Amino acid sequence: MNTSFNFLEKSLELYRYPKRITHPSWQAWDAADELLLDHIQQSQENIKQTRIVILNDDFGALSCWLNEAKVHHVSDSLVSQLACKQNIELNNLDKARITYIDSLAPIPQAPDWVVIKIPKTLALLEHQLIQLQTVVSQNTKIVAGAKAKMIQKSTLALFEKYLGKTYTSLAKKKARLIFCEPDLAIQQKPSPYPSVWKMQQEPFTISNHANVFARQQIDIGARLLIDNLPDCTAKTVVDLGCGNGVLGLCILKRYADAQVIFMDESYMAVASAKLNVQNNLPKEMHRALFIVSNCMEELENNPQVDKVICNPPFHQLNTITDHIANQMFEDARSALKKGGELRIIGNRHLEYPQKLKRLFGGYNVISSDKKFSILSSLK
Structure with a gap:
């Protein structure tokens, strides 16, 4: 290099x-x-x-x-x-x-x-x-x-x-x-952001700042993961790489005693997630924490987490790479309590099973279709 x-x-x-x-x-x-x-x-x-x-x-x-x-x-x-x-x-x-x-x-x-x-x-x-x-x-x-x-x-x-x-x-x-x-004579125009769309799986209106992944509609991977979320009863859960926060938002709605930490390296993503909890579940804001972080560096060496859910990116800027997913998996393992679970979704052609087996010693396939697999590993 x-x-x-x-x-x-x-x-x-x-x-x-x-x-x-x-x-x-x-x-x-x-x-x-x-x-x-x-x-x-x-x-x-x-x-x-x-x-x-x-x-x-x-x-x-x-x-x-x-x-x-x-x-x-x-x-x-x-x-x-x-x-x-x-x-x-x-x-x-x-x-x-x-x-x-x-x-x-x-x-x-x-x-x-x-x-x-x-x-x-x-x-x-x-x-x-x-x-x-x-x-x-x-x-x-x-x-x-x-x-x-x-x-x-x-x-x-x-x-x-x-x-x-x-x-x-x-x-x-x-x-x-x-x-x-x-040209200072150009009339200033209002911003179209954040943009808004409505979810089908839950009665949520989702706001998205300009740089958020799946800004115009829910992505198909997240849709499948929402249908296969883990039991988060009385758990502390990290929505890692949260984007607009739809995964964590669903957990807050379905589990009245869950605590959700929304984490992303994008300021706009974390701001969007916060806006979506405020707008859709305002009474649950006390159960949500919002952190801008590179993967889970802000929780490094602090194993207090019960669940990590993640839809990992496979690019950094314009470069196709798996190193971000690797760091996410490693950070999740560090932050999880013994017996805690990492649940991810990824394209079936990616080598996530091998990475999870190396880090956690094994994995289970929770669900899959022609394009995606939902994988679970326990610490």
Whole structure:
């Protein structure tokens, strides 16, 4: 794995988070980062006096390289924040020159630059452009970057709709830049987020912030798991990777004495879960806890949990990977009491059975169909 980022006379050591997770093909930066930094270097003379808002800096490459400026790192991902903090420290950079902001918090007014890594979720980009409407000035320079294949007509249309005239660079190393000129005469438009849909299995109305998985409808894996939830009577349950919280919400409704901890590394996911408990089961808020966490790091080495339910992701940003599921299973085993249960759902082609057998010594198939299996392991 290449960890040495040598670019434009600067050299940094950059890792994804956590640093112990490695893969030969993984880097903590990409060609879009390089294009963005090259453009800023050519366009900005005195970087030290510059206020820069950076959105969706995956692992901190942009924030570390631009550390001489006053940087605001805006992200919906706790893992991205932790990666940036890790890399700031590894390179002995000035921690005081960077401020971390989650995706639902206000963005600072009138930045000199807004630098955007185009996110995988177009809805998140739309949310961020709506936020920027109210903070950019006529003098704010706006530049975005991504793999060329991610920049579609719909992407450019969002910039035009909310911010102003937009055009692109030529592609280089399969990446491309977007330039946008702020037009303060554009009428500010209300946000369509959080979006709302109704569940069929339970009488819930589900609210979803822009970056939440299954934002428009319940995903089929969660639907199957809801029909096969464990007995949670008088149990402490973690809804791990909770998304909008539908699994934990069902447990709160069905088991009047269960305690549910909603955990996700996405700020928008945890906020959505909290909103859904408040809106659908307001009298049960005292039985719910909401934690933004990388897997179960916030409960590390504290075996107080009876059940962990999980619909694991198999990607990080744009990378297909099983390391997140691996960490979820390992963290669950650490947090569970003796005799506690991890219950998961996953695509049948994934190697979850082997992982559970290695960690827990065995597993049971609770249910399955042509695509998914629900697996249970006891500590």
